[in-house]
Amino acid sequence: MAELTASQRHGASQPLLVRIQQSRGALGFLFMLPAAVLLLLFLAYPLGLGVWLGFTDEKIGRPGVFIGIENYAYLWSDSVFWLSVFNTLLYTVTASVLKFGLGLWLALILNERLPFKAFFRAIVLLPWVVPTVLSAIAFWWIYDAQFSILSWVLIKFGWIDSPINFLGDPTNARASVIAANVWRGIPFVAITLLAGLQTIPPSLYEAATLDGATAWQRFRFVTLPMLTPIIAIVMTFSVLFTFTDFQLIYVLTRGGPVNATHLMATLSFQRGISGGNLGEGAAIAVAMIPFLLAAILFSYFGLQRRRWQQGGAD
Amino acid sequence: MAQLAHTSARADQGGGDEGGMGYLSNLPRRVVTIYLPLAIFCFVLLFPFYWMAITAVKPNDELTDYKNFSPFWVVQPTLDHIKYLLFETSYPGWLLNTIVISVAATVLSLLASIVAAYAIERLRFQGARGIGLTIFLAYLVPPSILFIPLAVMVFKLGLYDTRFALILTYPTFLIPFCTWLLMGYFRSIPYELEECALIDGASRWQILVKIILPLSVPGLISAGIFAFTLSWNEFIYALTFIQSSENKTVPVGVLTELVRSDVYEWGSLMAGALIGSLPVVILYSFFVEHYVSSMTGAVKE
Numbered sequence: 001m002a003e004l005t006a007s008q009r010h011g012a013s014q015p016l017l018v019r020i021q022q023s024r025g026a027l028g029f030l031f032m033l034p035a036a037v038l039l040l041l042f043l044a045y046p047l048g049l050g051v052w053l054g055f056t057d058e059k060i061g062r063p064g065v066f067i068g069i070e071n072y073a074y075l076w077s078d079s080v081f082w083l084s085v086f087n088t089l090l091y092t093v094t095a096s097v098l099k100f101g102l103g104l105w106l107a108l109i110l111n112e113r114l115p116f117k118a119f120f121r122a123i124v125l126l127p128w129v130v131p132t133v134l135s136a137i138a139f140w141w142i143y144d145a146q147f148s149i150l151s152w153v154l155i156k157f158g159w160i161d162s163p164i165n166f167l168g169d170p171t172n173a174r175a176s177v178i179a180a181n182v183w184r185g186i187p188f189v190a191i192t193l194l195a196g197l198q199t200i201p202p203s204l205y206e207a208a209t210l211d212g213a214t215a216w217q218r219f220r221f222v223t224l225p226m227l228t229p230i231i232a233i234v235m236t237f238s239v240l241f242t243f244t245d246f247q248l249i250y251v252l253t254r255g256g257p258v259n260a261t262h263l264m265a266t267l268s269f270q271r272g273i274s275g276g277n278l279g280e281g282a283a284i285a286v287a288m289i290p291f292l293l294a295a296i297l298f299s300y301f302g303l304q305r306r307r308w309q310q311g312g313a314d
Numbered sequence: 315m316a317q318l319a320h321t322s323a324r325a326d327q328g329g330g331d332e333g334g335m336g337y338l339s340n341l342p343r344r345v346v347t348i349y350l351p352l353a354i355f356c357f358v359l360l361f362p363f364y365w366m367a368i369t370a371v372k373p374n375d376e377l378t379d380y381k382n383f384s385p386f387w388v389v390q391p392t393l394d395h396i397k398y399l400l401f402e403t404s405y406p407g408w409l410l411n412t413i414v415i416s417v418a419a420t421v422l423s424l425l426a427s428i429v430a431a432y433a434i435e436r437l438r439f440q441g442a443r444g445i446g447l448t449i450f451l452a453y454l455v456p457p458s459i460l461f462i463p464l465a466v467m468v469f470k471l472g473l474y475d476t477r478f479a480l481i482l483t484y485p486t487f488l489i490p491f492c493t494w495l496l497m498g499y500f501r502s503i504p505y506e507l508e509e510c511a512l513i514d515g516a517s518r519w520q521i522l523v524k525i526i527l528p529l530s531v532p533g534l535i536s537a538g539i540f541a542f543t544l545s546w547n548e549f550i551y552a553l554t555f556i557q558s559s560e561n562k563t564v565p566v567g568v569l570t571e572l573v574r575s576d577v578y579e580w581g582s583l584m585a586g587a588l589i590g591s592l593p594v595v596i597l598y599s600f601f602v603e604h605y606v607s608s609m610t611g612a613v614k615e
Contacts (some may be wrong), residue, residue: 028439036429049463133565134587195610244456
């Protein structure tokens with residue numbers, strides 16, 4: 001208020017700097033400027049450029065010309081592309097379900113009263129903190145065809161006779177990369193769900209117990225409904241990051257054997273950067289967008305329904 | 315510490331009763347339903363790190379000889395792999411690159427995010443809500459669909475194979491995250507403080523620097539270390555935009571330079587992975603609470 005009267009009194013005679021300081025719009029614009037420039041230049045523009053590149057035949061070192069939907073038409077009849085779509089969906093669905101189940105389980109365990117709880121919570125988050133590529137290299141060594149520690153242990157127990165070919169066989173390779181992804185994803189799901197669990201008032205459980213609810217009923221009718229909004233958000237993030245995963249596959253299999261573990265992101269890299277066909281690579285990347293949008297919208301509307309059910313404002 | 319000992323003593327007696335219904339379950343039951351699964355989880359989650367560390371100090375003859383040596387232990391630990399890594403490869407250079415790039419990208423993103431978050435949250439200019447939502451959506455745009463057009467841009471701007479290519483592109487995923495986090499922090503600061511300062515004649519800039527920022531130090535630390543970790547771990551941009559060995563970051567360098575032929579140097583690979591993880595793990599160990607709050611904060615909002 002003081003500001004307003006001051007500016008009215010002095011009117012236009014004030015220097016430009018002072019006038020900018022007193023206008024919300026101008027000051028807001030000025031404050032937004034650094035972030036806006038960086039995001040428009042390196043996020044919004046490339047997003048548009050990517051869509052445009054998908055319609056051109058640009059190659060590394062050669063500017064492309066507009067070729068309409070030729071890239072997409074080619075991909076439509078490309079069995080490797082469809083295999084990568086299938087792989088990506090399989091990878092995303094399997095890994096997300098496992099991450100959710102195991103993550104929720106771990107969160108419930110950590111929500112119990114435990115000795116050294118803070119310590120356990122800290123070490124559980126470790127896989128998520130270290131660089132994915134570096135932990136993936138450790139998995140590469142764990143999955144080694146000859147010297148795998150897993151094979152060695154299983155042979156010692158007498159459960160198998162020869163080392164498992166973890167990354168050389170299509171089915172094994174798929175299971176192996178999913179396992180590595182789940183290993184890295186559990187901490188994120190567990191710790192965020194734990195934060196959600198801690199906001200549930202204990203009195204609800206006490207009331208349910210007095211009413212004779214079993215442990216399962218307490219989980220099903222108290223924990224789960226209270227946790228649903230945060231589950232929706234956590235799983236949206238988890239699904240998005242799993243769907244667009246690149247690093248793990250690039251380290252462990254580079255899409256092999258016989259493209260069995262190629263995800264859309266790795267195929268896009270292989271065709272676009274390694275193969276030099278920027279246009280085709282961009283088209284594969286753009287083909288991921290509808291899936292991502294579908295995932296976001298699904299969780300968005302799922303969330304809204306929940307809020308309305310709980311009687312909250314939308 | 316006293317609290318911890320107290321809690322563990324209670325748990326040993328079969329679950330305490332403070333504020334909960336732990337007294338309803340007895341010790342054997344707790345062992346099967348809680349301690350055993352927890353132990354398995356911890357073992358599985360930590361085993362790769364143990365394996366990394368033990369491989370990094372194993373001499374080569376023990377490394378692949380499972381008949382005479384138990385793979386789980388090392389008889390004659392050696393520092394050869396680490397020495398090789400530090401003195402005969404470009405590894406120290408990669409470490410330096412990663413530090414410079416991560417710090418620069420983090421500082422740049424924090425500065426841009428602080429003013430942006432303040433503007434969205436407190437200036438309440440026209441369209442502030444819409445911009446806040448747009449920023450959140452920007453966080454959902456994955457690097458995997460941006461790297462090809464960004465590579466084209468980086469090349470045209472003449473930034474290819476320089477640190478600036480990464481310093482300028484990392485903020486695309488750091489700014490949305492930091493802004494979103496800081497908006498939540500700024501919201502928790504009472505508006506009255508700001509009004510008092512306004513009446514005393516402070517400018518918006520003075521308010522931001524002298525009132526809001528000192529009050530949101532925990533938020534700034536959370537955003538800062540989280541952004542640093544994200545930049546440290548980034549891979550696909552660094553792989554695409556950097557070509558020459560001396561400009562690579564640790565994750566890219568370890569993967570592309572240490573893996574040369576069909577003969578994998580597992581010892582030095584694991585040493586490289588271990589040393590490359592240490593900085594973020596150390597940072598993490600000092601700021602666990604900040605990590606957790608930034609991770610859950612970004613999700614909860």
